[in-house]
Amino acid sequence: MASSGTYSLKCPNCGGELKWEAESQLLVCEYCDSNFTEEEVSHLTEGQTPDAQEIAQGEAFSQDTDLYICNSCGAQIFSDHATAATFCYYCHNPVTLTGRLSGEFRPEKVIPFKVARENAVLMFQEHCRKKWFLPGNFTKLSTMEKLTGLYVPFWLADANVEAYADYTATRSHKSRRGDTTHVRVDTFSLTREAQMSYNGVPADGSRKIDDTIMDAIEPFDYRELKDFDISYLAGFYCDKYDVDKAEVLGRIRTRIEAGAVKRLREDIPPMYETVTEKNHRIRMLGVRWHYMMMPVWFFTYKYAGKVYEFAMNAQTGKVAGQYPVSKLKMLMWSAALFAAVGLVITLIAGFLGG
Numbered sequence: 001m002a003s004s005g006t007y008s009l010k011c012p013n014c015g016g017e018l019k020w021e022a023e024s025q026l027l028v029c030e031y032c033d034s035n036f037t038e039e040e041v042s043h044l045t046e047g048q049t050p051d052a053q054e055i056a057q058g059e060a061f062s063q064d065t066d067l068y069i070c071n072s073c074g075a076q077i078f079s080d081h082a083t084a085a086t087f088c089y090y091c092h093n094p095v096t097l098t099g100r101l102s103g104e105f106r107p108e109k110v111i112p113f114k115v116a117r118e119n120a121v122l123m124f125q126e127h128c129r130k131k132w133f134l135p136g137n138f139t140k141l142s143t144m145e146k147l148t149g150l151y152v153p154f155w156l157a158d159a160n161v162e163a164y165a166d167y168t169a170t171r172s173h174k175s176r177r178g179d180t181t182h183v184r185v186d187t188f189s190l191t192r193e194a195q196m197s198y199n200g201v202p203a204d205g206s207r208k209i210d211d212t213i214m215d216a217i218e219p220f221d222y223r224e225l226k227d228f229d230i231s232y233l234a235g236f237y238c239d240k241y242d243v244d245k246a247e248v249l250g251r252i253r254t255r256i257e258a259g260a261v262k263r264l265r266e267d268i269p270p271m272y273e274t275v276t277e278k279n280h281r282i283r284m285l286g287v288r289w290h291y292m293m294m295p296v297w298f299f300t301y302k303y304a305g306k307v308y309e310f311a312m313n314a315q316t317g318k319v320a321g322q323y324p325v326s327k328l329k330m331l332m333w334s335a336a337l338f339a340a341v342g343l344v345i346t347l348i349a350g351f352l353g354g
Contacts, residue, residue: 009041012286013159014246032249040285061106064230067240068095075208076240078105080233089148089237089298090208091307105240109225110232110293113149115314120297121147124312127319134323146300149314151233151293152214153205153241156222157198157252158288163260164193165280169272188272192264198256200290203248205241209298210309211251216320217313220294224315228293238293245289257282 009018009027016031018041026035068077070088077085078101085095115123124147128134167190175182200222204214226232260282268275295314299321300307310321 012036012041013284014249014287016246031246032253034284036285059103061230062100062103065101065233067098067101069098070095073208076242078238078240079236080230083233083235083237085237089150089239090300092146092300101240107153107228107291107293109290110151110228111220111222111224111295111315112226112232113236113295113314114224115295115297115312115317117147117149117297120312120314120317123317124297124299124310124319148298149236150296150298151236151238152209152296152298153239154202154292154294155205155241155245155248155252156200156202156290156292157245157249157256158200158290159198159252159256160285161196161198161256161260162193162283162285163196163264163280164191164282165261165264166191166278167265167268168276168278169268170274171272190268190275192267194260194264194267196260196263198259201252201255203251203255204294205243205245205248205291206239207242208239209311210322213309213311213320213322214296217296217311217316217318220313220315225292232293236295241291245291249287252287253282253284256284 010016011018011029011032011034013034014029014032016029018027018029018036020026021028021035024035026037027041028035064080065078066081066084068079068085069075070077070091070093072093073088073091075088075090075095077089077095079085085097087093088095169188169190171186171188173184173186175184202218202220204211206214261277261280264280265275265277297312297314299310299312301310302308308322310319312319
């Protein structure tokens with residue numbers, strides 16, 4: 001194999017540079033640790049260059065969007081020309097118009113907003129009524145004005161997977177001879193392997209928003225995905241992705257591995273009493289990426305010098321966030337509890353003394 005050919009190849013999973021590893025006789029990506037044969041790379045990367053229509057759509061997108069930057073926290077926001085961004089969705093400080101957005105940031109698909117702002121406010125307030133120790137002004141309308149309709153960038157990955165796992169399993173047999181019960185334990189070595197396909201495994205592409213919050217408001221219903229059109233941006237902000245597909249591959253891989261390992265384990269029949277995994281190997285053979293925009297009502301609340309983030313899935317209404325605790329309410333609750341306990345003790349003592 002000519003070394004020049006080796007060094008020009010790109011990883012089918014993350015797009016990183018592949019290098020030839022003499023020990024394994026495979027092409028290895030140093031960025032995501034994937035490995036492939038030459039034939040696999042040729043097959044998986046075939047036809048990946050953008051066509052003329054994709055290039056034209058990217059150029060039109062760059063002409064139709066405005067890019068804003070927050071000089072305070074660095075958040076980057078974009079919208080269509082008709083929707084001027086005036087404040088940062090994250091820290092609420094003013095933002096500055098900086099120019100146009102590159103066509104490479106044009107999404108492939110979008111799920112339009114389904115929960116209107118008025119309903120989002122009511123749903124969020126109802127959700128927070130169950131949280132006893134929130135600060136008193138947390139859900140007031142003046143605070144809810146900061147609720148922002150935000151399209152969050154998501155990477156969705158389709159992947160073909162080779163999965164393999166080894167297990168040790170046991171079954172016991174009891175027999176009785178006279179007054180003695182004998183137990184024989186048989187041990188088995190089991191192997192499971194399969195080829196699987198995963199479609200639409202998501203990971204958000206925003207560094208500013210907490211990943212655990214975005215994970216918590218999933219899932220989105222992909223059946224409502226639409227081909228991207230600039231008109232969907234009207235009246236809403238969009239977060240410019242600052243985590244590319246290569247960086248989210250680790251999160252995608254973790255999700256796929258967990259799903260594949262679970263599926264292999266489920267394939268073992270229930271005839272065994274114990275099943276212990278010895279090892280597993282999950283290999284992703286080519287990842288096909290889709291760049292999407294998902295609708296989120298986003299809200300930040302500053303309390304006691306800390307910023308708390310909340311998000312609502314604007315398709316399903318599911319809410320997740322980090323909740324501040326009012327020390328005054330905690331103190332009042334503790335005092336009331338202490339008084340109630342004291343009253344009970346006094347009543348019991350009076351009853352026993354009488």
